[in-house]
Amino acid sequence: MKQRRTATVLGAWLAAAALAVAVPNTAYAAHGILIIDGAAYQDPSGCLTLGDFVQPVVTNYTDSVVQVRAGTSCKGPVEKLVVPGESYAALGGRSVLVP
Numbered sequence: 001m002k003q004r005r006t007a008t009v010l011g012a013w014l015a016a017a018a019l020a021v022a023v024p025n026t027a028y029a030a031h032g033i034l035i036i037d038g039a040a041y042q043d044p045s046g047c048l049t050l051g052d053f054v055q056p057v058v059t060n061y062t063d064s065v066v067q068v069r070a071g072t073s074c075k076g077p078v079e080k081l082v083v084p085g086e087s088y089a090a091l092g093g094r095s096v097l098v099p
Helices: 002-026
Strands: 032-036 039-042 046-049 057-062 066-069 078-082 087-089 095-098
Touching: 032 095, 057 066, 078 087
Parallel strands: none
Antiparallel strands: 032 039, 032 057, 046 095, 057 087, 066 078, 066 095
């Protein structure tokens, strides 16, 4: 009986530790401004769509590296990693992921 209680307590502790580590990462947003096609996004997070008609330009004034993705909805391969302070004219990218 004591082993079962110890295993239950240990399992609960491990689950709580895993949750404590996972939750802060899901709530993260980049701090700063990301400019896509002239539109400014303050503290962006998640997936943002690039324009369809002109060559889109991504300018990163955040504290995070953002990914220009080849597909829509942030699917497909990474076309370019845009580091803080850099601008990039997307060649074939359709979306931007702010992890």
